[in-house]
Amino acid sequence: xxxxxxxxxxxxxxxxxxxxxxxxxxxxxxxxxxxxxxxxxxxxxxxxxxxxxxxxxxxxxxxxxxxxxxxxxxxxxxxxxxxxxxxxxxxxxxxxxxxxxxxxxxxxxxxxxxxxxxxxxxxxxxxxxxxxxxxxxxx
Numbered sequence: 001x002x003x004x005x006x007x008x009x010x011x012x013x014x015x016x017x018x019x020x021x022x023x024x025x026x027x028x029x030x031x032x033x034x035x036x037x038x039x040x041x042x043x044x045x046x047x048x049x050x051x052x053x054x055x056x057x058x059x060x061x062x063x064x065x066x067x068x069x070x071x072x073x074x075x076x077x078x079x080x081x082x083x084x085x086x087x088x089x090x091x092x093x094x095x096x097x098x099x100x101x102x103x104x105x106x107x108x109x110x111x112x113x114x115x116x117x118x119x120x121x122x123x124x125x126x127x128x129x130x131x132x133x134x135x136x137x138x139x
Contacts, residue, residue: 018046018058025060027128029120033096035061044096065118066136067092069102069110086110090133104134 018034025032034043038055042063049056071089088102088110102110103121110116116133123130 018048021060022046026131029129031062031065031118031120031131032060033063033092033094034058042092042094042096044098063092063094063118065092067098067116067118067133069112069114069116070097072102072110072112074109088133090116098131101132102135103132110135 022032022034034046035041035058036043036050036053036055037057037059038050039053041050041052042061043050043052043058047058050058067090069088070091073087074084075087076084086101086109088100090098090100090102092098100118102114102116115136115138117136118131118133120129121132122128
């Protein structure tokens with residue numbers, strides 16, 4: 001890998017593995033995705049080789065954070081112990097799909113195709129940051 005052993009802006013050594021690097025970025029509130037220097041495509045989940053062209057020149061780039069809801073499941077916890085919540089797949093404008101939740105929509109379910117934007121919120125019990133999505137106006 002062309003950046004093996006190099007330090008990133010947050011002081012993480014690439015040699016610790018791409019998944020650990022991704023998690024460190026998230027924990028610091030600085031969301032990054034891998035991008036292949038060979039084919040210029042974004043990659044997710046973090047890995048060592050580009051799944052599109054096989055290159056080992058994956059770098060870390062900041063995505064726009066915009067995308068569209070691809071799929072939604074609403075979870076209803078048993079016995080009313082918690083409020084229902086959604087688990088959503090979001091297709092980012094960069095061409096990768098993430099699993100998260102859509103916040104700020106009240107009791108309604110997210111709509112397939114709805115435009116969303118990523119943001120960080122504090123995780124429960126002081127466990128760091130969570131990457132979630134909120135709806136935005138359609139362009």
